[in-house]
Amino acid sequence: MPSATMPSSPPRDSKAASGSTSYLKRNRCRPPPLEFCAEMNANIRSNPNLDSPYFDLAGHLENRAYCFHNIVYADTFDQTATLLDVGVKSLLPDFMPSPPVSPPRGATFSIRRGDDKHGLGMFAAQNVPVGGIIAVERPMIVVPYIIALQSHAEVDFYTALLHRLSPDAVANFMELANCKPAAECDMLVGIMRTNSIGITLNVPGGPHPELPTHRGIFLNISRCNHSCGPNARWQWDAASFSLSLVALRPIEAGDEITVAYVPPTISRSERRAQLKSLYNFSCRCEFCARPAALTSRSDAARTELETVWKELPSFETWCLNSTIPQQALIDVHKRAVALIEAEGLEMLDYGKHLDAIAMGYGALRDVEQFCEWACRARDFRPPDSDEARVLEGWVADPETFPVWGWRRT
């Protein structure tokens, strides 16, 4: 039953809003019932984001104590309300520094309704080049990815976290989408599950590799709808506690900005099943809407992209072993580039494939092809990035490429 009593106006000068911490009693972290542990263990072990194939809830809970804590920033008065493991909190700095990147001047996006009935979405307000920053945002709420208490307590945490934020922030949170039916969970839990984005904090996991992994709510970036061939990706910077939204393809003013909610290399039917179970929608992106005849080709292309790196010789091996055909490396990367472009999957190592092709031609002393592919690799990077500068230098003088002509013939 939905039961959240919303904090209508948390006092601005309250203890909560000042960033001080209040510790949850350790005895609340006692292991929950066995069936609950077994269910959590199975979920966490199979979650690729957590990389914890041996997760054990009881072990994770041992000595775990949480605190509420407001993160404050050097460059803004905004605050982030967090629920953190006490040990994790003790490792974070008092003030988070400014983000390493910032979006260009002027409005870069708007949040509005599109034509395709996905509810609200994020739309580009100006043209954005590949690698361009669309938005940079601090989270409003951060909680551990695994809150190691019984699920019925979750709503109490979210209510307490909202009490630590301004009334405007709370109102904005309450307007976020909720894809979960009331019978399944409380509204606050539904909003968290619909909108939170996985982030990793700058703390060691030690015996609990899942410990640094958290979920964050970002009021603007959480509005991005899903596409199975997204034109943008998230880039989390743990040092400044900021999330950037980066263009994967040139985006024109007015285009919808999309990200991938589920791994794009699984088949169309698996993607749709995951989206339905996690976010309760039937995907209507342009890739899902392709005619059925193209679906099996698309599934095969995505599977091939997932395995491509495993089947490749390393660049060094290819350089030094003349029995490996000259084109063996370059052709495989070119095929990957073609598949990525056809499937709209620039999020899958597109830049690394372009680099590898340029490097292959550099090792073969092919000036023309080297420059062509190094330019493509450069153009995929943000214009003022270190990577773009290095590639630019090689294009200007190919022989400065460190392994120029290394391929044995």
Ligand SMILES: C[S@@+](CC[C@H](N)C(=O)[O-])C[C@H]1O[C@@H](n2cnc3c(N)ncnc32)[C@H](O)[C@@H]1O
């Ligand atoms: C994180 S919210 C995204 C913002 C949301 N559209 C809103 O109005 O705030 C996720 C929800 O957006 C909708 N959505 C996102 N991508 C979609 C897609 N490709 N096809 C259909 N619905 C989509 C679904 O209702 C999903 O549960």
